[in-house]
Amino acid sequence: MKHIYALLTGLVFGIGIALSGMMDPAKVLNFFDVAGTWDPSLAFVMGGALVVTFIGYRLVWRRDAPLFGGRFQVPNSSAIDAKLVGGSAIFGIGWGIAGFCPGAAIPALGTGRWEVALFLGAVAVGFILRRLLTQSQPSAKTA
Amino acid sequence: METLFTPFASFGGGLLIGLGAVLLMLGLGRILGATGIMSGLVFAESGSEFSWRAAMVLGMILAPGVIFAVTGSMPQITVPVNPLMIAVGGVIVGFGASLGSGCTSGHGVCGLSRLSVRSLVAVPTFMATAALTVFLIRHVFGG
Structure with a gap:
């Protein structure tokens, strides 16, 4: 059951990625190309996603535990170190070269x-x- | 190459991306970070940690097919860069996202909505380097 739930969660996320335009490198690269063929669409993706997570997370955290047991595993580090800043800077360079990021590319594989x-x-x-x-x-944790 | 401005589809897709993230927190208590999920598959540490990630990734990959089944058209993507840039960009993305503990989904959606200080630093950092990279490739080196 937990695995069917995880699959459906991935499906919802993936359909969102596909509809939003995030999995299309042409749109992603144009989002960053303010000086050229700028397409601001992806700001709306982030806006939509943040509205839901900002409210939804807080509702979910009123529960004592997740539906399938265990506990809520939320990173609590606030260390701003060279790994965070350098890693993020490097990630952005790769994103700007290829036009794909991991969360967009996984659903895109289905095309x-x-x-x-x-x-x-x-x-x-x-x-x-x-x-x-x-x-x-290894960073099994994110954010 | 111009792309269509799609604020409504992008916002709607963003809502679903956020919903996927909230559902994962509700069910399994985890942050939806593609870097963490994918590295959990690459460096499988235990069967139970591997299997929910595998189910979720399968759901993500099925998304374009489900869209095709419902609407009759497969989401189209345009890859405006050459295979060398895809490969080099991919290695840089993997290295940087792993070092920085997150990418667009983990830091961008989940981290920002939690008001994580680390994500508030990471997101502007990778957005800036991505934009700079695109500017250099398209307008300075004339890629």
């Missing part, structure tokens, strides 16, 4: 385009390189 598989394979290589070079624990 059957080979470029998406190439991108996600390269992302996995990036994860492995980071682990080899920094010798620290």
Whole structure:
């Protein structure tokens, strides 16, 4: 049941990604190309997503625990360090080169385009390189 | 290349992206970060941590097919960059998102809505470097 729930959650997220235009690198790169063929659509994606999460998270956290047990696992670190800033800066460079980010590319894989598989394979290589070079624990956590 | 300005589709897609994130928190108590979910698959640590992520990723990948089944048209994407840029960009995305503990979904949607200080630093950082990268590629080096 938990896995069916997780699958449906991914499906809702993926349909959102597809409808929003986030999985289209042409739109993503145009969002950043303010000096050229600017397309501000993706600001509306972030706006829509934040409205729902800002309210929805707070409603969910009124519960004692998630539906399928365990506890709410929310990162509580507030450390602004070189890894955070440098890693984010590096991520943005890659996003600006390829036009895909991981959360958009996973649903995009379902369109059957080979470029998406190439991108996600390269992302996995990036994860492995980071682990080899920094010798620290992998980031199973996010944000 | 111009892309259509799609504020309503993008906002609606954003609402669903947010809903996916809220549903994951409600059911499993987790942040919806594509970097964390994908690295949890690449570096599988335990079966139970692997399996819900695999189910979720499967749901994400099924999304374009479900849209096709309902509407009769597959979401179209345009990849305006060459395969080398996809591959290089992908490695950089994977390295940076892993080092910075998050990407557009984890920091951008989940982190900002929690008012995470780390995400409030990460998001403007990767947005700025992405925009700068696109500017350099398109308007300085004439890619």
